[in-house]
Amino acid sequence: MQKKILLTGCLGQIGTELTMHMRKTYGNDNVIASDLVAKDVPEVMESGPFELLDVTDGQHLAELAQKHKVNTIIHLAAILSGVGELKPQLAYNVNMNGLHNVLEVAREHDLQVFTPSSIAVFGADTPKDNTPQDTLQRPSTMYGVTKVSGELLCDYYHTRYGVDTRGVRFPGLISYAALPGGGTTDYAVHIFYDAIKHGRYESFIAAGTYMDMMYMPDALKAVTMILEADPAKLKHRNAFNIASMSFEPEELAAEIKKHIPEFELAYNIDPVRQEIAESWPNKMDDSCARAEWNWQPDYGLSEMVTDMLKQLQAKGIVRE
Numbered sequence: 205m206q207k208k209i210l211l212t213g214c215l216g217q218i219g220t221e222l223t224m225h226m227r228k229t230y231g232n233d234n235v236i237a238s239d240l241v242a243k244d245v246p247e248v249m250e251s252g253p254f255e256l257l258d259v260t261d262g263q264h265l266a267e268l269a270q271k272h273k274v275n276t277i278i279h280l281a282a283i284l285s286g287v288g289e290l291k292p293q294l295a296y297n298v299n300m301n302g303l304h305n306v307l308e309v310a311r312e313h314d315l316q317v318f319t320p321s322s323i324a325v326f327g328a329d330t331p332k333d334n335t336p337q338d339t340l341q342r343p344s345t346m347y348g349v350t351k352v353s354g355e356l357l358c359d360y361y362h363t364r365y366g367v368d369t370r371g372v373r374f375p376g377l378i379s380y381a382a383l384p385g386g387g388t389t390d391y392a393v394h395i396f397y398d399a400i401k402h403g404r405y406e407s408f409i410a411a412g413t414y415m416d417m418m419y420m421p422d423a424l425k426a427v428t429m430i431l432e433a434d435p436a437k438l439k440h441r442n443a444f445n446i447a448s449m450s451f452e453p454e455e456l457a458a459e460i461k462k463h464i465p466e467f468e469l470a471y472n473i474d475p476v477r478q479e480i481a482e483s484w485p486n487k488m489d490d491s492c493a494r495a496e497w498n499w500q501p502d503y504g505l506s507e508m509v510t511d512m513l514k515q516l517q518a519k520g521i522v523r524e
C-alpha cells in the first residue's frame with residue numbers, strides 16, 4: 205500500500221532530515237510535515253504539505269490525520285533529556301500525552317506508528333557494556349521515564365488493539381543539517397562546529413564517558429528499514445537497540461585532530477548532563493535488530509568524522 209505519512213516535530217534535529225528522506229522515498233505530497241511552531245527550515249516547509257500541530261492537542265491531531273487521509277504517523281515531537289531535567293512537567297506533558305494522542309488516533313483509524321525510543325530508557329543499574337535488548341530499565345530522568353513508558357504503551361496498543369507500532373532505541377545522533385534540541389549527547393555535534401570555527405571546544409561531558417552514538421544517515425536508514433520490516437519476523441517491535449559506534453570525548457577529539465591537527469579539547473562539565481550520561485550504557489548490544497530485520501550500520505567513527513567535517517565546510521562553516 206502507498207504510504208501517506210504525518211510527521212510530528214518535523215523541524216527538529218531528526219525531522220529536518222527524516223522529512224526529506226521520506227519525501228524522497230514516498231513522494232513529496234505523501235509526507236505531511238508538522239511542528240509546534242514554524243521555523244526557518246524552508247526545505248522542509250516548502251517541499252510538501254506543512255501544518256502547525258501541538259501534539260498535546262489530540263483533537264487537532266485527529267483532524268489533520270483525517271484531512272490528509274494518512275495511514276502512518278512518524279511521531280518525533282518530544283522534549284529531550286537536558287531540557288527535560290530543566291522542565292520535567294513539560295517533558296511529561298509533551299512526551300506522554302503527545303504519544304497517547306498519537307496512539308489513540310492510530311487505534312481509531314488503523315494507522316501504522318513509528319516513534320523513537322532512546323538509550324535514555326536505561327539507568328545506572330542496567331549492565332553498561334553490551335547492554336542487552338531485554339534488561340533492567342530504571343532510568344533516573346523524566347525523559348527516560350517517558351521513553352520507557354512510551355515503549356510499554358506502544359507494546360500495549362499493539363497487543364491490545366493490533367496497532368502496527370514500531371520503534372528503535374536511538375543512540376545520540378550526530379548530524380550537520382540541524383542542531384540538536386537539548387540532549388545529553390549534543391556535545392558530539394557541537395564539537396564539530398567549534399573545531400572548525402575556533403580550533404577548540406569545551407565539552408560539558410567528561411573525558412572517559414562512553415555513550416552510543418550514530419550518524420544521521422544510519423538513523424534515517426533504520427527508520428525506513430523498521431517501517432518496511434516483515435511484521436511476522438518482529439519479536440520486539442517498539443524498542444530495538446540499534447548501535448553503530450561508541451566513544452568518549454577524547455576519542456572523538458583524536459579523530460577530529462586527524463583533520464584539524466591544531467584542535468584542542470577542554471572541559472567545562474555540566475553536572476546534570478554528566479550524571480545523566482553516566483547512567484546510560486557504554487555500548488548497546490543490537491543483535492536482535494540485526495537478526496529480526498537485518499539492521500546493519502554503514503558509518504563507524506572515522507567515516508562519520510570525515511563526512512561531518514566535509515559537510516559542515518560545504519555548508520559554509522569556516523574558521524572565524
Ligand code: NAD
Binds near residue numbers: 214258282284298378
Ligand atoms: P528535537 O528537540 O531536535 O526536535 C523536537 C521537535 O519537536 C522540535 O522541532 C519541537 O518544536 C517539536 N515539539 C516540541 N514540543 C512539541 C509539541 N507540543 N507539539 C509538536 N511539536 C513539538 O528532537 P529530535 O532530536 O529531532 O528528536 C526526535 C525524537 O527522537 C524524539 O522522540 C527523541 O526523544 C528521539 N531521539 C532523539 C535522539 C537524538 O540524538 N536526536 C536520540 C534518541 C531518541
Ligand code: AKB
Binds near residue numbers: 375376377387
Ligand atoms: C539526548 O541526549 O537526550 C538524546 C537521546 C540520546 O535521547 N540525544
